Each structure stands twice: as C-alpha cells, then as structure tokens.
Amino acid sequence: MYNIKVRGVLIEGNKGYHDITQDVTNPLLSKTTPKWWWIASFVTTSMLIWGIWGFYNTIAVGTGTWGLNNSVSWGFAIINFVWWIGIGHAGTAFSIFLLVLHQRWRTSINRAAEAMTIFAVMAAGMFPMIHMGRIWDGFFVFPYPNTRGPLWDNFNSPLFWDVTAISTYLTASFLFWYVGMIPDFASIRERTVSIVKKKIYGILSLGWLGSARGWLRFESAALLMGGLTAPLVVSVHSIVAMDFAAGIVPGWHSTIFPPFFVVGAIFSGFAMVLTLMIIVRKVYKYEEYVTQRHLDAIARVLTFVSLIMGVAYISEIFVAWYSNSPYEMYVFFKNRAIGDYEFEFWAMITCNAIIPQLFWFKKIRKNITMVFIISIFINIGMWFERFVIVVTSLSKTWLPSTWHSYTPTLTEVAIFVGTLGFFIMGILMFLRFLPMMAISELKGVLKETSIVKENTKSHEE
C-alpha cells in the first residue's frame, strides 16, 4: 500500500475526481489547438519530410548513399535502431514493471511512457527496413508458406529473432496501451459534445461500460497482458543485444551484452521519459500530477542505473584484458580508448557513467532545469554508446588490411532526423487526441495517495 507519509502526495492540488477528468480530457476536447502545437507540428513535419527524402534517396538510389563500406556495413541505421529500441523500453519498463511491482507512482506517467514506447519502437522498426539492401524483398524475413520448396528462414539468425521480438513487442505494447485506454475513451465518449468525437471515441472505447464485472475482467486482462509483456522488456533488448553478441566481431562477441543492453535500454528510456515529462508538465501545467517527487524518483533510478552502466563498462574492459585475446584488447585499449573514435568513446563514458552521478545531490535533483539537461546528456550518451559498439568494433576487426573508417552521410542523418520527427509528431498527436494520463488509474490512486478535501467539489448537475 502506498505510504503517503514516506513518499509524499502523488497528486497535488486538492483534486477531485471530476478535476482529473477535466484536466486530462480538456486538451483533447477543446476545439482550439494551441499555437505551440502548430509550431511544433510544423517543425516536426519538416523534420519528417527531410527524413522522407532520406528514405526516398536510399530506396531510389541505393544503400550506397550511406557512408557504409565493405568493412563497416552497419552504421547509423543500426545505431539509431538500437537507440530507439532502448527508448522504447521506457514505457513498458515504466508501466509494466511498476504495475507488476505495484508501484503506484507510475500512474501519472505510464500512459505517456507507453505512447513513447509505441512511437519509439515504430521509429526503431523503420531502420531495419530501410537498412535492407532490397527493401522490396523484405517480406522474405517472414516464414510464410511459399512455392519455393517451400523455403523457410534461418531460425538461427539473431536478425530473425529480432524480427519476431520487435514485432511481438510492438504488438504487445500497443495492445496493452490500447486496452489501458479503453475506460478513458469511454469517459471522453460520455463527456464530449461533438458528435464526431463521440462517434470516434465511442468506436475506440469498444462499448465500455465500467461495470464491476467489466472492471474485474479488465484488471485481470490488463495485468495478464502486462505480466506477459514484462519479460518481453528483457527479452527484446537481450535479443537486440544478441545481434551483436552472436556476432564474431571483437567488441561484440561478449556474454555481458544482453543484460548490459537491457540496463542501457532502461537507462535511456527513463531519461527520455524524464525529458518528455518535464516538457509536458510544463506545457500542460500538469505539475500537480507529475510532481517533483515523480521526477525525483526517476532521477534516483537513473543514478542507480548509471552506476550499473559504469560497472558494465569497466567489466567489459576488464574482461577484454583478462581474456588475453589480442583482438579484444586491441578493440578496447587501442581502438576505442585512443583510436579514431576516441571522442565518441569518452563522450559515452562521460554522459552515461559520470554526469548522472550529479543526481546524488538533492539540489540538482530538485532543479528541474538541471534534471532536464542531464536527461538530455544521458540520451546523447546512450546514442554514443551504440555508436561505439557498432562502429568502432566494425571499423577494425580481425584483419588489419580490412580496416576502414566510417562517416555518416547526409542521407543517414536525414533518416535519423526523420525518425525523430516521426517520434515527436507521434507524441504531439498523442497529446492532442488521446488521454495522456490514465484517468481511471489516477482516480484509483487519488484517494489513497492524496489528502482529499471533502468531496464537494464535484460538479453540480
């Protein structure tokens, strides 16, 4: 049970149930769209359009428009893919882990985090697709019955595992997200006066009633789906890690990768949640829902995870030395630490292992601006981590004759920016059209976790 004395109030500002409904649904029921939303949409649309150019260029001209070469044949695309997948872990980690652990402070953040998951995973999913040399034959990765023998897929390939894991993850987290929104859609359905909205949200709510039996089954189904999806959080990024760990490349071939990646994913995901929620609470004035205490809790988690990351880095380096394999040692001591990509390596160490340690100071945790900046640093650091893993390892592998460096091209950057645009666009759409906090859940925790004043504020009618 939530202990207010220890943890503090979850929802501040003396809210009533009706206030919650109103606060959450007002932005999407209001007829006018705020100006900032249009400006942000314009910016992200332009990013998206640039990204679409990148996609077009790649598909029409060839993968040659990227900076890859015969030695470094994975680059920006895979870096961004892993990065996005990592971010896509926040939502699920947040809502499902905390749901399963009965951490009630998740309630005001989980919906947005899940939305983030969906869009991040969608953004991530674009990369393996555009990364293919022959995207038009991409359907070959699915083991569908065919007239070629039939010829199936190679089930040993980590990429095949990737395909199954990511599509499963996307499906499962989308369904979980959607199921969670059903009662909220019903709330909106009943609240809106616009016929169109009533119809649309009515369809989306699937005819939700909110009866006791309905809630019982709902809770049961949601918990089951959450419980089933929870291992996915671990497995998806473990499988993504196996893309590398199952490879023979020095710097990749390492058993630490799966847990290391999962932790990294949670790290970057939480950081992204932090970044996003700081903006959202500011813009939508949700300080009462996403309280200082929420941010504090996330910051503490980040500090802890950052320490794990640091240990992971150290143990990787230690193992490289301990293995006595000249190839491994070269990767860590020469190529990463003092090689062509030393900046990226040290940026990774600094952003991921050192800067988050500032969260030890309460003052910094309390300073929203600092928290925001550090969360951005973590995002950048995690991006560099993927860069270091993918590029430095590949650029100098076994035979020195094949060593070649890699610089991304404009097309690759465009695609990355495009997915950023897509992601932000998705979030904007989410903020505009979907309940960004779980109304029913907020109501559920309202009484237990807040000092509620006499329930007289309910609307008169």
Next chain:
Amino acid sequence: MKNKSQILGVFNDPDVVSTAVDELLRNNIPIKDVFSPFPLEHVWKKLNMKTRIPYATFLYGVLGTVATFAFLYWSSVINYPLIFGGKPTDSLSFVIIMFVLAILSGVIFTLATYLIREKLWPGKVVNLPDPRSTDDKFVIVIEKDMDMDEATVRQIDELLKKSGATEVNMSNV
C-alpha cells in the same frame, strides 16, 4: 422487457459505495451491477465476482510454445533442412523464438478472450444507466422487477440514501 426498470444509487465516494453495498447485501437486495470510473476491488470481492481469464492465458501460452516448436522443427528439420554455419538443423535457437511467440500468442489471445467475454467490439452502442459513472460518480444498479412492489422500492431508495447516495434515480432500460 419493456416494463423492466432499474434503481440507480448514485454516490460520490468509493468508500461510501463500499458501505452501501454492504448495507444492500445485508438487506438481501440483489445488486445488479456497480458502475464506477475506476476499479473497485472491494466491491468485486463483496459481490463474489471471479474471472477465469488467467487459465485461458496459460493455455494460450502453452499452445503458442508447442505450435511454434512444431513449426520450427517441421520447417527446418523435416521439410527443407539447410545447414547454416556447421550447426545442426535442430538448434537451441528455437527456444528464443518459442519464448517470444508464446508471449505473442498469450497477449493476443488473452485480449481476444477478454473482448469476447466482455462483449466489446468497435461500434458497440451502449446506454449507460448514468453517464457520469465514467467521470466522478459511482452507480449501484438494482434491478426492479415487475413483481417488485412499491414498498421494496422505497426501502431500497431509503437504504441507498441512508448509505450515502447523493441521488437515487429510476431508469428504464
């Protein structure tokens, strides 16, 4: 059917609903349903409601695992065995795919079961006894049968009001 109507007790506070339910049950008044904006765990318990969805989910998971294994084994060992990298055709890699697909089948079929059991589908038209139950009201629904006399109705009405209902309404279904 036509003459069926419902007595609706509208409450403001979940805790009050809980006591009202107790009160009604004590008076042997059958509660048809309780509509609330968020789940009220104690109400289900009091009304002795249960669900068997978890068993179904377990079944789906097991079926997903078995079906995946059967497919993988058939396709890569029996149907068209190809050697990849010197590994045997029946490999450990199956475990990973089985794990993931078991979850997928679990999630999808659980949702499907839930939707079917709850009779939810897009476009379903509903008439809530009290639309405010999705906002801030908690509604106890008591079915009023043909044979229910006025006295009982009044008793229920009183009972509800006494338990803390802000209003008691009648509705025709």
Next chain:
Amino acid sequence: MIINKFVVARIPKVHCFLFPFFLFFLISYSLSSFGQTAEAEKNFTQCKACHTIGGGRLVGPDLKGVTSKYPQSWLIKFIQNSQNLIKSGDKNAVKVFNEYNKIPMPSHNLTDAQVKDILLYIKNGGKLPAGVSVKKAPIKTAVATTQQVNQEDRYFEQQRKGSRNLTISAIVFGILLLLSIFDLLFSHYLKSKWIHYVIILSALWILGEWSWDFTTGLGRQQNYQPDQPIWFSHKVHAGQNQINCQYCHFTVETSMHAGIPPASVCMNCHSQVKEGKRTGKKEIAKIYAAIKEKKPIQWVKVDNLPDFVYFNHSQHVKVGKINCTECHGDVAKMDQVAEVHELSMGWCLDCHRKHKVQFRSNKFYAEYKKLHEELRAGKIDKVTVKMIGGEDCAKCHY
C-alpha cells in the same frame, strides 16, 4: 480413342516414360550378338524425316541401294559429317549435295559401328534380319482432329478464365467487405449482425485466396501459351510425324540449352514439304522468307525460368535421363506449346527430392562411397538427387 486415353492415364507417369528406355535397353542387350541391332531401327527414325528406303525421293535421296552405290567408308564419313566431306572437295559428296538443292545433311553423332548397323538395316530394305523381332514401343498415335485441338485450347482457356473469375469475385467481395464494415459501424442498415460477419469472413477468405494466387503467380506463367510467329504445330511434327524431339532440339544432350532449331534444320524437310495440311503454304512460306531475307525467325520462348536460375538441359536429359515430357508436358499433343507446369522452385525441388539418380550406372557417382556402401548394405533403397546435394542452393543459383 477415348479408351486409349483412359488406359494411358491409368499407367503411372514414371513407368510411362521409363518404359521405352527399358525396352530399348532390353532389346539392345539381347540383340548385341547379332551384329545387327534394333538400335539401327531406332537410329534410322532420324533418317526417316528426309529419306525413304525404296519410297522415293524425299528431302534427301531414296536410300534403297545406296549401300551398293557408294563404298561403306565413304558413307560413314558422309553420314557422320557430310559438310566436312563436301568441303574437302569430295566429288561424290559435292554431286549429291548439288543434286539435292544444296540442303546440307545434318551431321549425326553416330559411331562407325552404329552407321554400319544403319547401313545394314538399309541394305535389308528397312527390316531387321530374320530372327530378330522387335516389339515396337507403344507410341501413342494422336490423330489430329479439330475436336482435340479445341479441347486443348479450351483447357488452357479455362485455366485463364478460372483466374479471371477469381479476380472478379475478389473485387466484388472487396466492395462487399467495405460495405459491410461501414454498415456494421455506422449505418446499421442490416439489423442481423451475423450477415455482416459471414460477409466479412468470406470476403477475407476470397481476398486471401486471390492474393495468394496473385503473389505466387508473380513472375510465373503457367499455362502461358503465346502465339508463335509461325503457326508451328508440335502435334503434327512430334505427334503425327513422330519426329524425335532431338532431331530439332539437337543440342539438348550437349548443352545447357535444348536449342531452337536453325531454319536450316526446318529446310531439311521443308525444302520438299511445301504445304501443310491445315495451314497450306502460308506458314511454311515464312521459313523460306526468313532464309531469303536472312532474318531469323523470332520464336517466343514458352518455358521460362528466371535469369538467376541456372538450368542445364544436358544434365537432366543426358545424365539424369529425364524425359522431355516431364517438364514440358506432352508436347506431342499440343498444337501451340504451352507452359504446362508452374516451373517454380518448389516444383523443381519436388522432383529433386523424389527422383532417383543414375547412381550405379554412371561412374561419376563412384566418388560417393558412403552412399554406395549404404546402398549395398540395404540401408537405403535409392539415391535421390536430394541425397547428393540436390537441395543445395548453389546447384542452380550462382
């Protein structure tokens, strides 16, 4: 006719095409001691296209008495490669060549002994010596009746119609699907929901079937029966006239391509046969035109494989001893040749998985010692193509 067809249809396919081989093998084995083999008769079928024995001049001369007219050694040389002889300036050869409209006699890949056998056969007036009786391989003679032609055509026509019907119903059901979804969600015109569900499910089924059909058909052209520049009937040539496939497609045993016959091969017969029964002079005249204008005839390829597939005819026909009809269908019954099989990879593999290799008879396979041992030990009863790597990708794709 009908009865015949019926019987044939009931003989399993494999036996059907192996039977002549088997028979041939049996006969040639039993007759080898006679010095005159039934092989000669078989070999002479090649000659029959242009020559008769006592039947008068055809494309080439009547062969009656040819054995006494020319020395045997000269005949052997001429039969094996007439052009060489002509080029070397041999008088007799040049004379014959000029006499018969300068139509070169195609060279024959026959050994001296085989030619001698044929000569003996000719000397005997086209009969095998007494005491040697030969069972003729049962060759199904197909009489070209218009009715049959129509049947053939209709068969493929129906196939095409079938796919068209599916397309039409897919469109209809697609529209129905959209309508019923709309009605289910918005208009509620039909009150009984089950009608919607029935429509949606059946529409999905039809659409699925159609898209399966469409996608697997991409790049394939089963039942493809294009019009050829010349109305050439395989039924007449291979069926009625029983011209051996390899008479025209003569590189099938030596090359990856079976080979489309050069116009000069057509001219072997058509320098004499100038009129067809059904087409009159019109179609045959196209050959003459081609030769006169030096413009090759542009046949349309019927059985197509994608470019990334390496298929070698000699591997299958010579080494694998596969009958042409296995892949091309019974061409002898088709007027216009059509692609009978789908020629998909699955279709290829299916055969590779079932088909036996000439494992014992071809010395090449001696290298597969383990399989030989297993065969001897009775662990396996046959060696299929699959067992010697016939399922490997790089057998056909490189």
Next chain:
Amino acid sequence: MEKKYWQSLEIYDEIVKNSVSNKESMPEFSIDGLDETEIKGKSSRRDFLKMMGFSVGAVALVSSCQMPVRKAIPLLNRPQELIPGVPNYYATTFFDGDEYCSILVKTRESRPIKIEGNDLSQISQRGTSAKVQASVLNLYDDVRLKGPVKGGNQNNWKTIDAEIKGKLEILKNDDKEVVLMTSTIISPTTRKLIDEFVIAYPNVKWIQYDSLPMSAMRKANKINFEKDTIPYYHFENADVMVGFNADFLGTWLMPVTFSKQFSKGRKLKDGQTKMSRLYQFETNMSLTGSNADYRYQIKPSEEASVLLKLYNILAEKTGNVVYNTTEVKTDVSKVAKDLLNSKGKSLVVSGTNDTKIQLMVNAINSLLDNYGKTIDLNTAVNLKQGVESDIMLAISGMQSGKVGGVLFYNVNPVYDCVHKDKLTKALKNLPLKVSFATTMDETALLCDYVCPDNNYLESWNDAEPINGFYSFTQPTIRPIFDTRQFQESLLRWMDSDQSFSDYLEKNWEAIFFPKQKTFNSFDKFWFKCKKDGVYNIASEEQSQPVFKGGKLKAEKPKIGALELALYENISIGTGRYSNNPWLQEMPDPVTTATWDNYVTVSPAFAKAQGLQQEDVVKINDSLELPVLIQPGQTEETIGIALGYGRSNAGKVGDGVGKNVYGLINISTGLKNLLGTPVTLEKTSKTYSLALTQTHHVMEGRPIVRETVLSSFIKDPTSGNEEHVKFLKDENFSLYPDPKFNAFQWGLSVDLNSCTGCSNCVISCQAENNVAVVGKDQVKLGRIMQWIRIDRYYSEMSDNPEVFHMPVMCLQCDNAPCENVCPVAALSHSDEGLSQVTYNRCIGTRYCMNNCPYKVRRFNWYEFVNNNKFDYNLNSDLGKLVLNPDVTVRQRGVVEKCNSCEQRIQEKKLLAKSENRELRDGEILTACQQNCPTDAIQFGNLLDKGSNVSRTNDTGRMYHLLESLHTLPSQSYLTKVRNKKA
C-alpha cells in the same frame, strides 16, 4: 579441359556478321537459346539479373506486367562447332607491342568472354598477366572506332584507300620520305609484309618505336658480344638472382615468363628444400622488390657505382681487372659472396636503360660465367626493338620537310614521346598522316586518316617473341566494327586483293612448312599450328658468343639532389590500357592505390618535408600530384607511375592521373626512367587517393606466417607454430564435425609462390561478372573485386619486408556469415561451399559484419545500366563480356567468391556425361588457372591423393585466423624467405 579449336573462317560465317555495328539488325546476331529480354523500366522484379548481353531489340510486353516476352532466336544456319551454351576455346596470341602471351580465348555464343593461358606455350606456360586478362574488355570498348575516319569524320574504306594510295604515290614521286612508325613487331609475316611494302614504296622508312625501350641492353650486347639482341633469361636455373631496378615479376620484359621461372626455383613442394635467393637493389618499391629476400635501397645515380663496386669485389676474387669507383654506402659484399658461391647459377639483371650500366651487368654476368646457363644470347628476345634515335631522326625529318608522310601503327607518340611538343608541331604541316589506332587516341586525333586496326581478338597474325618460338593469332570473333587489320591495309595499298590470312598462310607454307618434317601436308601442319596456337622450331645448339669487355666507369652519385624514378605500372602499363576500367580499378599490388598516379615518397623524406599522405606536391613547379608515403622508397627519391594522364583515351581513362612521360631522363640519348633530377614543393592542396588498404601492418597477428629457409629445413612447421598449437589443443566444439558426401572443395594458396601480381584479381573479375565501382566508391571502401590481395609491411619503416596475401572467400565449414542471415540466403552445400543465393538476399549485410575475413561485397548501387557507373556494364557493347553462366547481381545484394561454382558444375557435368569419375585438377578456378606462379591449388579435400590435399599435407599449411574455429576450406602455406634467420 575440353578444347574446341576453330578451324576455318567459312564455317564461321553467319554468326557474327554485322554484329554490333548496326543496332537495327541486331536480331540477326542473336543466338538460339539465348533470351532476348527487353527490360522495360528498372524495377521489374525478376528481370534484372544475368544480363545476357543481347538486350537490344524491340520486344513487346504482353499480358502481364511481371514477365516480359522473351524470344528465342535461332540462327538461320548453325555453324557446326557453335553450340549455344557450350564454350569454344581458340588458341591465339596476345601481343600489344610490349607484352607477349600465348592464350586460349573462351567464347560463348561466339563472343570472347574470357582469356586463359595456353598450357602448350613454353614461354608463357599457361600464365597470364592482369593486362592480358583485361584485354578482352578492350574488344568491347565503346570508344573503338566504328570505321575508317577521314578528317574526324567517318568515311568508307574505298575512298580512304584511294586517297591514301594516291598520296603515297605522290610522295613516292616527290621522293619524300614516308615514315612507318610501328610498335615493336614480332610477327615474322608482318615484317615480311612491311619489307614488301617498303619495296613497293621505296620512300617508306620503317621505324619501330617503344614507349619504354630497352635499347641500352641491345647496345651493350652489341658492344660486348656483337649481337644486337636482348637475351633470353632463365631465372629458373639461377640460385642467386640480383636485380637492379628490374621489376621482372611485374613489368620488365616478360613478366609472366619470368614469374613462372622465378616461382619454379622457389617451390617448396614434394619435399623440395632448395630455394633460389633474390637480391633486389631498387629505388621504388616494386613488385619484385616486395618479393625479394634481401632488398637494398639505392638512388638511381648510385646504381652504376653499386654495380661497379659489386663488379670490383667479384673481379678481385676471380682475378680480373678492377676499376676505380666512388665509394657508396650500400654493402654488397654479401651479394658478391653469394654470387661467387653459385657461379654459373646466378643472374644479374638491370632494368635501367643506360648502356653503361648494362655493360657492367654484362661484365658481372660474364665474370660469373652465367652466359649459356642462365642467360641465353642465342635465343634472342624479339620484344622491345625500338631505338630512341629513330624517332628523333623522324621528327627532325618532318621538321626539315624531308619527310612527307607518316603512318602510325600501334603507337601513340603524341602521348608518350618525350618530344611530344616537337612532334605535334612537326605533324601539323605533313601532307600525309595516317594512324591505324583502334581508338581516337592523341596521335590519331592529329592524323588526317585513321584506318582502325582490328582488335587482336579479331585478327590474324603470327608472332616470334623469342627466336624459334612461334605463336599464332587467329580471330575469335568477326570484326565487330567496320575495321581492318593493319596488315590488310598495307596489302590494299600495295594493290593486293589478298586477305592477310591468306598471306599469312602462304608465308608459312613457303617459309616455315619446309623447315619441319613431322607433317607431310601443309593443311595438317597449319591446322596443328592454329589448334595449338604455338609452334617451336628447335634451334641448333650454338655456343655462346665470346664476351669482349671494355673499361667500366661509374659516374659519381649525386648527393642531396632529389631524384625521380618513373616506373611502369603493373595495371595500365604504358598507358595503352587507360580506358580499361578493370585495370584502372585494379589495386596496385604494392601501394594498393587505384585510379590514379601519385608521387611515392619514403616515410623519412615525408617527415623531413612535412608531407602527409594525399598532400599535393608540385614537381618541377608545374606538375601537381598527390603524395603517397611508400615504405621502401629510397630517401631523396620520388617515384611516379607512367601511363596516366591520357586526354583521349575514352570516358574511363581521360583525366585519370597526370602524364609524366615528359620527365623521362634523356641525358644519355636513351629513354631512362630513372634519375631525372626534380624539385618538389609542397602545396596547400590535398587530393584524396583511392586506396583499398589503409592499414599496413599486421599488428602482431598471425595472418601471414613466415619463416626462413634454414628454419624451414630444420622444421617444416617453423613459423607455423600457431597451427601446431591449434591442432594440439582440443578444439572443443558444441557441434558435430561437418560431414561431406563425396567432395569438399578446398583451395590452397602458397604464399611463398604468390608474388602479388594481381592476375587472379582480374581473372576473377572477368569470370564472375564483377562490377567496376569507380574511384569514389573505392575510396569509400566499396571495391567489388572478389579477391583482394592484402599487402602487409613488416613494419612502417623505411625498408620493410612485404607480404602479399590473396584473400578470397575461405568457404568456412563453420561459416559465421551463414548463421546470421535471416532469410537463409546463405547455406552450406553438400560439397563444403558456403553458398550465396543472390536472389534470396535482402541485403541486411549482417554476414559482411560477421565475416572475419571481410570477403563479402555489397552492391551499394545498381552497377548495371547506371550512368553514374559509366563502365562496361553501362554499355550494350561492354556487357558482351559478361559470363552468361554467372548471375549479374542487383543492387542491395551481397556477393562473394563462390569458388567458381559454375566451373565446378561444368566439369562435374562433363564427367557425368562422359560416364567417368572426376579427375583431380580438372576443375580450375579462375584465379588458379592462369596464375603465373602456380600459387593456387584447387581440388577435393576428401581425396587424400588430390593435389590440394598433398599440398596441404605439409607443415606449412594453416588456415587464416584458425583460432576462430571457422574451419575454412581454403588454406595458406607459410611464406619462406631465403635469408639468414
């Protein structure tokens, strides 16, 4: 090998007539069984692969969008030996004016697609060089002239013949000289024809012109032996070889022959433990230098002194006259000792075109008693007959007006003559200027008439590269364009209607046929000659001429001055092959650079001058070239490759690099590539070079394993300790060992034999339809060649040891690449090959990452029909070189070496249809077949008696990165250097 030789032209008739010259009539050219596919639009799903070449012709699309109608167009009349789908081989001769090679040409559907070495030749002995391999592409060069040209416009032969004949007559009557300038002509029949031409037109003066002559050697031999010849060398008989700036494995005189000989003396197979030793004294790091056991750096100006020093030591020991010389720091005592120990079994050569130096070399060889043993003066080499003074005389004749006309055959002096400015000016006023060039090159551009010669694959000819060794050129295809052989042009102008083939035949009947006794009919003799491609007339043994020495004198080496050492590049040679994209993209075996020439400087010099790789420097204040830091380059010298900077080579070769022919040292009157004093100045510009390798040392990894001969004799596994350890360790694997039914194809590369000549790279490129990607892509690290020759230095020092290591797909049994392909495009075959199925590949490139050897190549762009990659795959003509058995890969597909699967299948099928077992050595991979040093063996590893198994069964065998337990089928043999431990 099933060889089909070509018998007579008549049979050949119908096939290739009109071929590509007029596209309207293309269908006539088509061959039955070949598909004629019109590709409408780019992205039809299946039509892209295996461009058969014959993709022209109007074909309508019917019925469906997905399958275009394909036509099968038979010939009207099939020549007997032409079977569609079956290759024919014709024996012929490659001679481009510089290099000679006897070859077999593989033709498919009557178009030459591949060149193989002729194993009957005693000179090239089945070996070829990269240039020879690539020469087939020149046949399909778009810039070839389509017909005779007059004043820049296409004309017809009749007019041109009449006009030229008229002008020749006028000049004859005016008694003006006409210079017939040809490259070295080794064809006895052509020489006879030219003599007849000179008789017909007495005013014609015939001179031979070589871009890089060897006149000094001829002169020295004239002085020493009274024989104006280049002797034939026998490197295989030499125990000790000393080279002075002679890149005899790469470019000098007869590199293929010498490589073959060189490797023979250094093979360590079948228990042989004897190995010859090579000392190399050189300025640039040449291919030969990179293969030397001991390599000494000398400046060009020091060469004479070093040679004289060597001579003096030898003379002292043998009691001969000693001459004064300047002391040089190079220590030659060890060389001298070694030479003396193997007297009569040693060989000293110098590639410097300086008579003084050649005299010293002769004197040393004479001291060492090498004549008659390793040097055969009686068997003259007929290559390089050009004399520098001839062209000087000709130019001055033109200037003075004495010369009225000039005919250029197979020479391009306007590009590669030192005096090209003078020549250009002199040409201006000449009444008759005729070129026989096949393309509109720099010289042809200045000529009034261009009478394009046939490509050698369309020609008749004979050749006598070495006295008594004849070889024949016969056409393998009808002339594609309206071109005419040079010899036939001469015949026409002599009012003869004879074809040159008749002339050739008559000449052989008259002169050579009587000399032999084996054949009694000329037809048989002639057939045999054409079939074999070579014919030798045994020369009677003669005693070697007596050496007549003179005083030797060496000039003082220049100190402190920067000296230039020009060199001939192994790929594009003298510039003749500038327009050949295969050669342009062939990485230089030493620098690994492609598509450019550059200034090679030593690391020390670069440091001193503050030069970085790719900095642009100014040579002699005019020529700007980028710097390439080359370990092994002598300090205070720079090296630049000739043959670049063509302005009229064609779209591929134009503007690639800079022309440095003007920098040739002519101080002695001879064209000496070495020793021009130059100045070098750093500019602020940089210019990026396309290198295929950016890291040059092995970082202590056991990649190329080496040992020295003495250790090897003691322990055959020396240097290969890793492998011994690997075998000793229990190689625990989770998975069972791979099992194969009958075949496991394996290939072994003898690193001791491999010189890095890159013949295999081009051979593979030609066989497997490998695309050319251009300089920018090479720079990005996207070269497509399936074999790369890794070159490592022992250290990045001033004089490192060099290793060459060809790396193709190693066909691992535990292939890491196969595991990771999601779509099963890679799998392992029943015969131990790692198969790649292009049409299944979706291009995730995971396999490329996971290949430790990085032998997989990705099609980053569509390299076919793409104007951005305007090489042979972007032209209908250029595509005719494609091998129809091999798929042309689409963009987005990963490809790699497949051990010439098509050849394996071909030979297996042959064995099956002949009802016999497969013979060992029957299957030859493209890289193996023409290797001039026989460094590559291929065969069945399961057969313990096979060549490759026996080769592997020595202590020298190891697998690359074997500790990874990838179990490669391809193996390497350790490199053994014959030097002190």
